[in-house]
Amino acid sequence: MAETPDDDLPLDDSSDAGAPTPEASGDDAIGGDGALDDLSSRIIPINIEDEMKSSYIDYSMSVIVSRALPDVRDGLKPVQRRVLYGMQELGLAAGRAHKKSARIVGEVLGKYHPHGDQSVYDALVRMAQDFAMRGPLVDGQGNFGSVDGDSAAAMRYTEARMTRLAEELLRDLDKETADFIPNFDGSLDEPTVLPAALPNLLVNGASGIAVGMATNIAPHNLGEAIDGIVATIDDPEIDLDGLMEHIPAPDFPTGGTIYGIAGVREAYRTGRGRVIMRAKMTEEEIRKDRDAIIITEIPYQVNKSTLIEKIAHAVRDKKIEGISDLRDESDRDGMRIVIELKRDAVIEVTKNQLFKYTQLQQTFGVNTVALVNGRPRTLSLKEMIEHYIAHRHEVVVRRTEYDLRHAEERAHVLEGLSIALDHIDAVIAIIRHSADTDEAKANLMAGVYPASLTAAQLERLGLPAQPPIASGKKQDTIADLNISEAASGARGEWLSERQSEAILALRLSRLTGLEREKILAEYREILQEIERLRSILGNEGLRMQIIKDELLEIKEKYADERRTEIDPIGGGDIDLEDLIENERMVVTVTNQGLAKRTAIDEYRTQSRGGRGLKGLGTRSEDWIEHLFAADTHDYLLFFTDHGQVYWLRVYDVPEGGRTAKGRSIRNMIQISPEDSVKAVIGIKKENFRDPEFLESHFVLMATRDGRVKKTALDAFKRPMRTGIIAIDIVEGDRLVEAHLTEGDTEIVLGCSGGRGIRFHETDVRSMGRKSRGVRGMKLKDGETVVGMIAVRRDGAQVLTISANGYGKRTDLEEYRQQSRGGLGILAQKTTSKTGELVALKSVAEEDELMIGTEHGLLIRMAVSGISTYSRNAQGVRVINLRDGDKIADVARLVKEDEDPDIATDGVVPALDAEAPEASGESGGAEAPDTSGDTPAEETDEA
Secondary structure, eight states: OEEEOOTTSOOOOSTTTTOOOTTOOGGGSTTSHHHHHHHHTTOEEEOHHHHHHHHHHHHHHHHIIIIISOBTTTOOOHHHHHHHHHHHHTTOOTTSOOEEHHHHHHHHHHHTOOSOHHHHHHHHHHHHOTTTOSSOSEEEESOOOOTTOOOOOOTTTOEEEEOHHHHHHHTTGGGTOSOEEEOTTSSSEEESSOOOSSOHHHHHOEEEEOSSOEEEEOOOOHHHHHHHHHHHHHOTTOOHHHHHHHOOSOOOTTOOEEEOSHHHHHHHHHSEEEEEEEOEEEEEEEETTEEEEEEEEOOTTOOHHHHHHHHHHHHHTTSSOSEEEEEEOOBTTBOOEEEEEOTTOOHHHHHHHHHHHSTTEEEEEEEOEEEETTEEEEOOHHHHHHHHHHHHHHHHHHHHHHHHHHHHHHHHHHHHHHHHHHTHHHHHHHHHHSSSHHHHHHHHHHTOOOTTOOHHHHHHHTOOSSOTTOSSHHHHHHHHHTOOHHHHOOTTOSSOHHHHHHHHTOOGGGGSHHHHHHHHHHHHHHHHHHHHHHHHHTOHHHHHHHHHHHHHHHHHHHOOOOOSEEETTOOSSOOGGGGSOOOEEEEEEETTOEEEEEEGGGSOEEOTTBOOEEOOOOOTTOOEEEEEEEETTOEEEEEETTSEEEEEEGGGSOBOOTTOOOEEGGGTSOOOTTOOEEEEEEEOHHHHTOHHHHHHOEEEEEETTSEEEEEEGGGGSSOOTTOEESSOOOTTOOEEEEEEEOSOOEEEEEETTSEEEEEEGGGSOBOOTTOOOEEOOOOOTTOOEEEEEEEOSTTOEEEEEETTSEEEEEEGGGSOBOOTTSOOEEOSOOOTTTOSEEEEEEEOTTOEEEEEETTSEEEEEEGGGSOBOOTTOOOEEOSOOOTTOOEEEEEEEOOTTSOTTOOTTSSOOOOOOOOOOOOSOBOOOOOOOOTTOSOOOOOOOO
16 A cells, blocks of 8 residues: 655655654654644555556556547647647748748647657658658758658758648638637647548558557548548448549558558458558669669658668678669659669569568558547548548538628628618717717617707708617518527617627718618628528538538649559569579479479480480489479479379479489378379469469379369369379279360370370360269270370371380371270380380470480480371381380470460470580481381271
């Protein structure tokens, strides 16, 4: 418990104060029982926890309400409101001369804001900074800071006045449109809110930290904000999508780009969200073979000097590569930061690294907290607009009531003047013969002559015995106008006190005929104005129209173009892929599950018959099983022989040279020990994220036992590293191929016995992931399916290659279309010399092949070097194999100008690299074996 002394209790600083003297005794002695009883009765016991809680709550509410948070109506904090009101009181309108900032700070500090002078000056400075406020409210003269973080000059050096926008915030304040409260010492009054003819909270935003809460409201474009408010007035039930057609996103003073709209939508919907801001960049060739990134706009609230330092540090720490020089060339004409690049730098990768590691990409955390009826609330965009409309409606009503009251008072005065002018002789007689002004006023109000005016004098003046003022005109007019008693005076009076005072103040010059007509004309106009004002008060729709008209007038005067661009496709945070150059790669997977990616340029194009380059350092029991080309950003779907599918990105596959062995695929995806990869489908990044593409494309699969299955690609859009089921594989069967199709291709299956069958893809209906599929080809004993192609190109050819290196091309037309499920027809004559059929591919004249052997040799060769023969020919030797070596896999590299969406071999198309001169050992071409050119028996079993 703490004891708090009463404020009236005298305090003595002497060390022996309160100690009894030797002479003192009894109840009269200091410290005696009587004194103690009196002291204890004046001590109030207080629980210190309750006192601390109460005091802290009072302090918190003071900070929340009186310092940190803006009012939803005018968007101003108390100090900002006081600065603007103080400037108006000093007469610092936009067209007037500037005054010293110290003079303004002293005015505000001494009259309205009893806090530190720096808090007042800081508020004034911020309202003058065009890089901090979307619509500055103070017109500063002198150094008011910069985007480099320079502080403003001292208040004794700078000068200021209001801007036109600030005047719009204060417009009609003199018409009782806002409540006034006493200032801190009760000597003056100050407004609790400004009329705010423009939506300042939306236009300029706000930021502040209170106790237990904070606010961070983004600025917006004035024209867009007004359009959104007008749309809400027209349709009070408008939804967020409708509002965002008018207010698509914040508009920051420093420009830049908003990257992604999802955070903006969330902020507008809930009052909280993340807006991703990016600097605005251009590419420029500053000299021959040397490019540069030019930054012309930076994110809001980013310090330019600090930004340049962070870029330099990131380059020094090797977080950002490809930058050779950095300099600031900004001047009074605008911002220009030059980032000079190295010759081998990839511009897009460097940009993404800059966004990732510097403030060139910044997050604006929206937290729309404002005071509503004195209480802090988190507001959505529509709620902000609705509160502003309600405020403007109240302003219009109060302003109209003020104007009506003054119009009625003026009409009342004009009515009295018109009565006096109608009976000017009697009025003059009353005034002339009254003893003083008070008697004259009383006689005019009562409508009687002064007692000193005799009947003879009246007769001599030609006046009637009673003043003709009592004509009834006044009562009729008052009844028509329905003027309040306060304005018209007591009913028992012929003229009110105000009318009488106006008549007494009437100058003789206004008794001329022209002046009299002016008074009557003004009287008629004021009657029409009263009627108009009453119609406004009686019609809410008319009041809303006035709000709209005034806002559109503000827009016409002050709105400007949007500064911040919007990139709706952006996704916010930088992904890993944005920091990796998108290059063409050759991906290989061995029989033992070792995977790697190698730049495609490391392989040389060779002539047919060459022995190839050493492409993979394999163990004696390992050989290449899969080989294909893809971009580093592409998605890979790995299909295993047990019917599972796994997801991976190309850049997740470790990079290695031609002779590198690679890394186990089991370290990248969680394949079961008894499973192995049998097919891979590569999907372009942009296609894998496109719902329309996913729904219109299919995965076509074939098994060793001749079954085929088609499933929509959409079913595989969320595969996991732990794998999902792609096809139901029965005991003894295995998956051998998987291709990406559009649902309208020609399918050709080939078996080890040298036969092939062609049927249309529509013969295979789309099924779910867990189904087995249907029969695609009937096999003889010991035969297995070795390949499947999905053909879409006109003039395509079918390439067949046997295990011992013999191959040929055959026109697709030689494979007649059949129904699925048959034995098929001869595709290539196979003998002990040629070996069994091991590959069946769809090729064109301009294609290239990558052929891999079981011993790890790779050869890249043009398809044009392989001759075209009929179906029943053995073909020509395409590669000379060493003793005991056999062909393991064949991949077709597709030209870039071919349709990139469909990889007919189940992989993403490869880059068409220029072929250097062929080198290495050449085995020469053997003449084709035509001994078997007699057509073999063709079986068409359904």
